[in-house]
Amino acid sequence: GFGGVFCIYTYIADTILDVTKTAPYTISIAMVMFGIGSTLGNYLLGKAADKSAIKTTGLALVCTIVFAIAYVSASYNIWLLYTVIFLIGCSVGLATLIQSLLMDVAPEGHAMIGALVQCAFNTANAIGPWVGGAVIAQGAAPNQTGYVAAALFLGGLVMWFLSYLQLNRQQATAQTC
Template identity: 75%
Template sequence: MTPAATLPSQLNTTAILLVLALGTFILGLSEFSMMPMLPLISETFASTPSQSGYAISAYAIGVVVGAPILMLTTANMKKRHALVIFLTLMFIANGLSAMATSLEQLIVFRFLSGLPHGAYFGAAILLAADIAPQDKRASYISKVFMGLTIATIVGVPIVTLVGQNLSWRYCLAGASALALVALVCVYVVVPKIENSQPSNLINEFGVLKNKLVWSILGIVIIGFGGVFCIYTYIADTILVVTETPAYTISIAMVMFGIGCTLGNYVLGKAADRAALNTTGIALISMIIFSLAYVSASHNIWLLYAVIFFIGCSLGLATLIQTLLMDVSPNGHAMIGALVQCAFNIANAIGPWVGGMVIAQGVLPNETGYVAAVLFTGGLIMWLLSYLQMNNKNAQLEQCPA
């Protein structure tokens, strides 16, 4: 925590959170808008949906590679300066993606676009935690994530319509332009706040020895792959199985985004001690909704409802981030990087596995079965985390005062 004397005023704190959320809005736009655009990208480059899906996986791999490298190399840098660097990279890489002349180029540029994603999220979350009162830390972090969820409600549906009527390239060009705006806002609004915990490589890498950290990350890597497995192929499901007009894809994106926002708000208010229990309940619910997705895809209204509830699961990101910071008092820069790596490994696994299944000739709505398997894997990791947490608490209670 940053000493109270150095904290900005409440007005500036609000402004800082808004600017940080603008950055996560851009990241949400850049990441999630590509998924409903897959049919358009396939048409542009004369590729199959599974081949175009590599552009999504490339972005996720970029996050996994870039997050730890950029977070650790900028760990002792003021967060303001680090955020400016990350936004500059977002501006350049998204602009290059918009100008790609082949699928191979797009895949490379999407990889570059992913490099600053996790680092920005990690730095923004750490800054929000630094300026937050201890009892409002989860709430402040959830406000940073709110930009991402608003992107799924407003940004993705709008750019989906733009892509359908103009070109998917405008979507990435828009993300590039917004990154430039956010860069200026960060430079103007975010003060030069000293880091609350100067980085120490021993402490940062010491996080890797914590078995509980890996168990919790396993929930994300495996379980959240189910979310992305379904989300990536929603557009194909609607066009091929539901057989409704293309504009219903945007409505489905809105329903997913509303679910994300509601889930983020509700779970952001949850107490840290209830985080694991809430996660377990959510994973069980997601298994049920994933199976329901297969049948619901034959009716657009039922499909909207199921997509809404699946979207709610992304609200767990706030709880998992806060929980990891609690179980690992040191190495928060590494924690921030690992969380984003975990989510984007899930984002690589989901579309990849879903694409493999579709390539075998099954209908895209049957990715719901694949998602159910992934959520079940996440539930197994949750059970392992739950047992480890209870065992750790029991050992603490047995220690003499």
């Protein structure tokens, strides 16, 4: 699911130049907006996760789907695009949430979980741009990577939902024992 972030991030410059058709310096502003969003997203999602990490993760994934779809339409106005890029940046906080959840379910395997999470994010960093690039190579405009990102986020939401069901099942079993 996290590949959705990289799918959009990789093609922001192309979207700004080819779709938004603004000056090249606006790419730098967009990158700053993404960075500020990343910082704020880590903070806010971390605070929300203190109350319920699993629910925060699910809600954040739903929001990322909405943001990714909004990216397509927002690309025609630089100010709207900055806003959506900021919100997509906020979703970077999902990385911390996911690692935290995995650490909770594998208390004896923190080193392995840490390594696997990094491998998973590196894989997402390859898959997102690759799938987005494949869609662009077929003739799609760069902003349409938002639809691809939404599909990737949806895949992450499905995996989250399956994990949520499994955790609930395990908790119910533990309570009956």
